[in-house]
Amino acid sequence: MVSIKEVAKHAGVAISTVSKVLNGYPNVSEETKKKVQDAIKELNYIPNSIAAALSSKQFGRIALVLDPNRQTQAIDQIFMQYLVGALDKAKELNVEVVTIFPSMIAGMTAEEITRSFLSQSISGVVIYGMSKEDKVLQKLIREKQFACVVVDAPIVNARTTYISIDQEQAQYDVAKKTVLDDNCKRVLYIAGRRDGYVTEQRLKGMRRLVKDLDLTMMVRQGDFSELTARNVALKYAKNKDVVVCASDLMAIGAMNALIDMDIFRPVCGFDGITLMGYVGKQMNTIRQDFYSISSRAVEEVHQLMNGGEGHQVVMPHSIVKMYYKDIIC
Amino acid sequence: MVSIKEVAKHAGVAISTVSKVLNGYPNVSEETKKKVQDAIKELNYIPNSIAAALSSKQFGRIALVLDPNRQTQAIDQIFMQYLVGALDKAKELNVEVVTIFPSMIAGMTAEEITRSFLSQSISGVVIYGMSKEDKVLQKLIREKQFACVVVDAPIVNARTTYISIDQEQAQYDVAKKTVLDDNCKRVLYIAGRRDGYVTEQRLKGMRRLVKDLDLTMMVRQGDFSELTARNVALKYAKNKDVVVCASDLMAIGAMNALIDMDIFRPVCGFDGITLMGYVGKQMNTIRQDFYSISSRAVEEVHQLMNGGEGHQVVMPHSIVKMYYKDIIC
DNA sequence: CTGTTAGCGCGTTCAA
DNA sequence: TTGAACGCGCTAACAG
Numbered sequence: 001m002v003s004i005k006e007v008a009k010h011a012g013v014a015i016s017t018v019s020k021v022l023n024g025y026p027n028v029s030e031e032t033k034k035k036v037q038d039a040i041k042e043l044n045y046i047p048n049s050i051a052a053a054l055s056s057k058q059f060g061r062i063a064l065v066l067d068p069n070r071q072t073q074a075i076d077q078i079f080m081q082y083l084v085g086a087l088d089k090a091k092e093l094n095v096e097v098v099t100i101f102p103s104m105i106a107g108m109t110a111e112e113i114t115r116s117f118l119s120q121s122i123s124g125v126v127i128y129g130m131s132k133e134d135k136v137l138q139k140l141i142r143e144k145q146f147a148c149v150v151v152d153a154p155i156v157n158a159r160t161t162y163i164s165i166d167q168e169q170a171q172y173d174v175a176k177k178t179v180l181d182d183n184c185k186r187v188l189y190i191a192g193r194r195d196g197y198v199t200e201q202r203l204k205g206m207r208r209l210v211k212d213l214d215l216t217m218m219v220r221q222g223d224f225s226e227l228t229a230r231n232v233a234l235k236y237a238k239n240k241d242v243v244v245c246a247s248d249l250m251a252i253g254a255m256n257a258l259i260d261m262d263i264f265r266p267v268c269g270f271d272g273i274t275l276m277g278y279v280g281k282q283m284n285t286i287r288q289d290f291y292s293i294s295s296r297a298v299e300e301v302h303q304l305m306n307g308g309e310g311h312q313v314v315m316p317h318s319i320v321k322m323y324y325k326d327i328i329c
Numbered sequence: 330m331v332s333i334k335e336v337a338k339h340a341g342v343a344i345s346t347v348s349k350v351l352n353g354y355p356n357v358s359e360e361t362k363k364k365v366q367d368a369i370k371e372l373n374y375i376p377n378s379i380a381a382a383l384s385s386k387q388f389g390r391i392a393l394v395l396d397p398n399r400q401t402q403a404i405d406q407i408f409m410q411y412l413v414g415a416l417d418k419a420k421e422l423n424v425e426v427v428t429i430f431p432s433m434i435a436g437m438t439a440e441e442i443t444r445s446f447l448s449q450s451i452s453g454v455v456i457y458g459m460s461k462e463d464k465v466l467q468k469l470i471r472e473k474q475f476a477c478v479v480v481d482a483p484i485v486n487a488r489t490t491y492i493s494i495d496q497e498q499a500q501y502d503v504a505k506k507t508v509l510d511d512n513c514k515r516v517l518y519i520a521g522r523r524d525g526y527v528t529e530q531r532l533k534g535m536r537r538l539v540k541d542l543d544l545t546m547m548v549r550q551g552d553f554s555e556l557t558a559r560n561v562a563l564k565y566a567k568n569k570d571v572v573v574c575a576s577d578l579m580a581i582g583a584m585n586a587l588i589d590m591d592i593f594r595p596v597c598g599f600d601g602i603t604l605m606g607y608v609g610k611q612m613n614t615i616r617q618d619f620y621s622i623s624s625r626a627v628e629e630v631h632q633l634m635n636g637g638e639g640h641q642v643v644m645p646h647s648i649v650k651m652y653y654k655d656i657i658c
Numbered sequence: 659c660t661g662t663t664a665g666c667g668c669g670t671t672c673a674a
Numbered sequence: 675t676t677g678a679a680c681g682c683g684c685t686a687a688c689a690g
Contacts, residue, residue, distance in 0.1 A: 001447050001448075001667095002444075003666090003667055003668085004667060004668060005667080005668095013676075013677080014676065014677040014678075015667090015668080015669095015677080015678090016668095016669080016670075016671095016676080016677060016678080016679095017675090017676060017677070018668095019668065019669055019670080020669095020670095020676090022668090022669095023669080027675060027676085028675075028676085029675060029676090032675080032676080044440070044441075044444055046444050046445055046447075046448040047448060047667085047668080048383075048448050048449075048450070048666090048667050048668070049448060049449055049450075050379055050382050050383050050449070050450045050666090050667080050668095051383050051666070051667035051668045051669090051682095052667075052668055052669075053379050053668095053682095054377075054379050054380050054383050054666090054667080054668075054669095054682050054683070054684090055667075055668040055669045055670085055681085055682055076405040076406045076408075076409040077405045077406075079405075079409060080405040080408060080409060083412075083428070083430075084430055084432075087428060087430050087432075087433065088430070088432055091432070091433050096427075097428075098425075099412070099416060099426075099428055101412075101413055101416050101417070103413075103416075103417055103420070104416065104420050111373070112373075115331075115373055115375045116375055118330050118375075119330075119375040119376060119377045119378060120377075120378055120379065121377070121379045252607075256653070275604065275607065278581075278604065278607045278608065279607065280609060324585065330683095332682090332683055332684085333683060333684060334683080334684095342660075342661085343660065343661040343662075344661085344662095344683090344684080344685095345660080345661065345662080345663095345684095345685080345686080346659090346660060346661075347684095348684065348685060348686085349660090349685095351684090351685095352685080356659060356660090357659070357660085358659060358660090361659080361660080376683085376684080377682090377683050377684070379682090379683080379684090380666090380682070380683035380684040380685090381683080381684055381685075382666095382684090383666050383667065383668090383682090383683080383684075383685095384665085384666055384683075384684040384685040384686085385666085385684080385685050385686075
């Protein structure tokens with residue numbers, strides 16, 4: 001393994017000089033800089049990120065904390081996009097990321113997680129879809145030990161940036177389109193879990209829509225679960241005109257319930273996952289670009305780690321109609 | 330950040346003694362061991378994995394290399410299971426893993442990847458679903474610089490372990506069951522990509538079945554693509570009795586083609602992904618436990634890194650019938 | 659059994 | 675502008 005020492009020898013300079021060239025310090029003459037760069041090329045030298053991390057504390061790593069509460073396949077697609085988006089950006093920024101799954105921090109206190117992260121040279125954290133009930137992560141955020149970016153949880157402080165689409169407006173938009181298409185009046189709204197931040201934001205969008213269009217609405221918790229949504233639909237959809245769901249998975253559950261009941265009602269979802277296209281009916285949904293969101297999240301946490309200030313980032317969304325034929329082609 | 334030095338001071342022993350306790354060396358008296366452990370607890374000390382990695386070369390990290398060639402959602406489920414299985418086992422073994430996506434090594438030569446890995450303290454690699462055409466990764470394996478475990482690619486050498494289910498037998502089993510259920514004679518087999526190792530193994534299973542049961546078989550490439558499988562089915566399924574597919578995704582494509590053609594043929598797939606349950610017909614398929622496979626892969630690579638010898642590992646599989654009702658409940 | 663010492667590869671003073 | 679020297683936190687000989 002070729003180290004900085006050999007590069008220095010090869011270029012006829014000191015180790016520290018090579019280090020300065022590597023890290024773009026200004027006080028190096030063009031001449032020696034070139035010598036060093038040539039040596040680096042010739043030896044195919046790649047700096048040892050481990051050693052660099054150990055030596056300088058500013059070179060922190062980023063932890064990707066994926067939400068503990070999701071299990072179904074539909075969500076796998078979302079997580080993969082989150083992951084790939086984050087990893088691509090991390091490569092671009094030349095920072096290391098550590099993927100943290102629920103099992104790895106289960107049962108730990110905020111202090112234990114803090115120490116665990118510190119011991120891994122982690123100084124920035126991206127948290128995806130944290131729930132309101134997650135007191136541990138919230139404490140972690142509050143203590144500002146790490147630069148944090150929370151996706152879909154509206155928390156901002158000096159070291160915490162919040163990134164999300166406009167949940168309220170998105171829910172408003174997709175429901176409005178669905179309602180107007182069939183001139184519906186009586187809405188069954190299947191909401192997410194009570195402990196999710198997005199749940200109330202989306203519900204707020206629905207409330208506004210109900211007021212604006214003079215609709216009636218029944219709200220039931222669907223817990224982001226396909227089965228629960230199915231049961232809710234079986235029970236309440238019959239004397240409603242439309243079923244609006246706070247997630248694609250619930251929309252699929254509801255739609256399958258309607259098919260079983262042999263009645264038709266327009267249904268709309270939220271997310272834009274591919275699975276949505278496999279249910280045999282076309283449905284409106286919100287498309288979120290999870291890749292871009294995650295990529296941006298890493299960018300933001302990187303800024304925070306370099307002295308930036310926490311703030312809010314609103315990402316764009318769009319309404320799409322999902323149908324199998326459109327996916328397969 | 331509390332370091333080993335403070336622990337040593339607190340326990341009234343030397344740094345190296347603490348290190349020995351940490352790494353479970355035998356030559357430490359019970360008494361001092363206890364003192365050290367108490368100090369560790371009291372100070373809430375967590376060892377710095379970065380420093381440990383830098384110091385000892387044997388403490389290498391493991392790279393998870395995910396196959397460059399897959400894009401669809403169905404595969405996300407598989408990859409997530411691979412990932413979670415690997416990360417869980419890594420935590421258990423107390424080794425660090427680095428997730429490598431295609432974009433991160435695209436266009437690099439084997440040498441460049443080698444250097445890149447070395448610079449990241451990577452000494453073990455798990456490769457998922459490598460294709461026959463991937464000369465770069467194959468070279469990486471051949472050079473034996475890293476301990477390698479390849480999932481689904483039959484390559485074994487001193488530093489390379491091959492792990493997979495018995496592809497041939499699995500394909501034989503699931504097709505046999507499907508064929509016998511409806512007493513079929515004429516088989517349309519939609520195979521995978523030509524450059525996939527599993528493709529020929531599964532085809533071999535089919536050839537054996539055809540011989541054993543005295544069937545006729547038409548083989549077409551489906552490229553593991555839903556759309557291609559759909560087109561193949563549209564073209565050839567009519568005067569066949571059964572459609573056997575080398576993946577669930579292709580089975581879904583074929584099934585949807587049959588529905589569009591308004592004819593019924595039994596169809597079977599391979600993988601056991603949840604999406605399979607959403608197509609509206611029940612289908613036989615092979616269930617692979619991707620979590621266990623990946624978990625075992627990390628275990629194997631860890632053994633290789635500690636001086637083990639490459640060998641072959643065959644994981645179990647089972648036949649299941651996938652249907653929506655079974656998934657949702 | 660325990661402590662001392664020398665690095666791992668690199669960033670970063672501080673003299674020169 | 676450059677380089678020698680120190681230290682990051684830890685492991686691994688070695689000496690005691």
